[in-house]
Amino acid sequence: MTGKFDPVSDESVIEIRDLHLDYGDFTAVDGISLAVPPGQVLALLGTNGAGKTSTVDVLTGFQRPTSGTVRVLGADPLTERRKIATRVGIVLQEAGFLETLTVAETIDAWRRFTPGARPRAEALEMVDLGRRAGVQVGKLSGGEKRRLDLTLGLLGGPEVLFLDEPTTGLDPEARRNVWHLLRELILAGMTVLLTTHYMEEAEALADQVAIMDRGRIVREGTLAEITARSATAVSFRLPPAFGAADLPPLDGAEAAERDGRVLVHTHEPQRTLAALLGWAAGHGVELAELDVRAGSLEDAFLAAAAGERSSR
Ligand SMILES: Nc1ncnc2c1ncn2[C@@H]1O[C@H](COP(=O)(O)OP(=O)(O)OP(=O)(O)O)[C@@H](O)[C@H]1O
Numbered sequence: 001m002t003g004k005f006d007p008v009s010d011e012s013v014i015e016i017r018d019l020h021l022d023y024g025d026f027t028a029v030d031g032i033s034l035a036v037p038p039g040q041v042l043a044l045l046g047t048n049g050a051g052k053t054s055t056v057d058v059l060t061g062f063q064r065p066t067s068g069t070v071r072v073l074g075a076d077p078l079t080e081r082r083k084i085a086t087r088v089g090i091v092l093q094e095a096g097f098l099e100t101l102t103v104a105e106t107i108d109a110w111r112r113f114t115p116g117a118r119p120r121a122e123a124l125e126m127v128d129l130g131r132r133a134g135v136q137v138g139k140l141s142g143g144e145k146r147r148l149d150l151t152l153g154l155l156g157g158p159e160v161l162f163l164d165e166p167t168t169g170l171d172p173e174a175r176r177n178v179w180h181l182l183r184e185l186i187l188a189g190m191t192v193l194l195t196t197h198y199m200e201e202a203e204a205l206a207d208q209v210a211i212m213d214r215g216r217i218v219r220e221g222t223l224a225e226i227t228a229r230s231a232t233a234v235s236f237r238l239p240p241a242f243g244a245a246d247l248p249p250l251d252g253a254e255a256a257e258r259d260g261r262v263l264v265h266t267h268e269p270q271r272t273l274a275a276l277l278g279w280a281a282g283h284g285v286e287l288a289e290l291d292v293r294a295g296s297l298e299d300a301f302l303a304a305a306a307g308e309r310s311s312r
Contacts, residue, residue: 012071013038013160013191014059019068021054028054030215031068036208041192043202045297046212047305052195053093055212056164059193060090072160086115089158091166095149099138103129103148106137107155114156126181127151128174142169150178154185161185163194167201179204199297209297211304219304223297230295230303231265234272236287238262248279261289269294 012035021029029051036042044052057063058070061077070077075084097106104120111117124130127147132140140148146169153161166182167175175198182205186192196202202209203223210220219226237260238246244255244262253266266272269292280287 011037013073014042014193015069015071016055016059017069019055019058019070020066021051021058021063022066027215029058029065032210032212032215032217034210034217034220036191036193038191039186039189040207041186041194041205042208042210043206044193044195044210044212045197045199045202045301046195047214049214050212051215052212053164056092056162056193056195060088060092060162084160086156087159089153089156089161091149091153091161091163093164093168095145095152097137097145097148100136102134102136103140104133106148107152110152110155116157117155118157123151123155126154128177143171143174146170147174147178150181159190161190161192161194163192165195165197167196167198175201199301203297211301213305219300226300227295227297230299231267232269232272232295233293234264234266234269234276234291235261235293236276236290238287239285242283242285248275250275 014034014036016032016034019029019032020027032051032055034042044055046052054063058065059072059077061081064078073084073087077084077088101109103124107120107123111120111123117123118126120133121130124133127150129144129147129151132144137145137148146167150163150166153163167178170178179201182192186205192205194201194205206223208221209223209226210217211226212218219229238244244257247255247262250264250266250272251268253264253268253272255262255264257263264272264276273292276287279285
């Protein structure tokens with residue numbers, strides 16, 4: 001374990017210790033440990049089939065672990081579900097709605113078995129579905145259905161929220177509205193574990209990120225810790241008489257030419273830039289369209305997945 005995660009902390013709201021989950025002879029989750037402190041957001045990223053949903057299924061009591069333990073608010077979500085059910089919100093990938101009920105009827109039905117549920121109008125308003133209240137669920141767009149999923153997960157004002165790809169299918173504006181809503185609830189103290197394929201979503205919401213690949217965690221830490229490990233990309237154009245081979249030695253940074261641009265990946269951007277600018281000044285050369293881009297979460301994700309692939 002690295003970073004701030006401390007799987008033995010008593011304070012963790014969500015805790016996973018050495019979790020394994022097999023489906024027959026296939027191992028979907030291969031020994032992961034994670035902990036999420038109160039009021040924090042952990043984003044679980046990963047390639048398709050990495051084991052993210054399987055992990056959420058164990059945390060929400062839908063799957064029994066093959067080995068290892070999970071605790072949510074100190075309880076086993078499978079055997080002690082009743083103890084914590086009213087304090088936990090769940091938004092899974094596939095919600096089993098009755099397509100013939102209207103949005104309002106669906107919310108009313110859920111309100112009946114959700115203690116302390118928000119009023120229907122508030123639930124509709126939160127996800128901007130007020131004008132769709134009388135529409136049958138089967139006639140909603142994919143993005144509207146997703147927003148209905150979300151408001152049902154938030155109906156009882158949960159302390160802990162599990163979100164499996166919460167904004168898949170949402171247009172950019174609706175996605176931003178959902179992030180805004182979630183941020184307000186997180187500021188009020190809600191703890192969240194979410195899975196997502198959108199790096200921007202993790203950047204917008206998460207305190208901690210864990211990247212999964214083939215059942216294992218291959219990177220974890222704060223956003224800053226994870227992106228700091230990605231190289232900075234420096235790129236520019238050289239005059240026709242010059243090529244990447246003319247550049248000075250860049251102390252470990254690699255220079256390559258692509259589509260007429262020189263691209264340098266460096267873990268020491270200041271040193272690399274000083275060498276490049278010194279060389280350009282000495283040769284009277286302009287580094288045209290000079291661009292310096294810090295390592296992104298997406299770079300870290302791609303490097304993590306590629307690194308795992310080559311090491312197996
Ligand atoms: N009930 C099941 N029986 C057998 N294999 C399963 C079952 N559920 C999932 N798997 C397999 O386990 C692996 C992990 O699946 P999981 O849904 O947890 O991945 P994921 O990271 O959520 O993927 P995605 O990003 O595509 O949703 C996949 O190879 C999947 O095919």
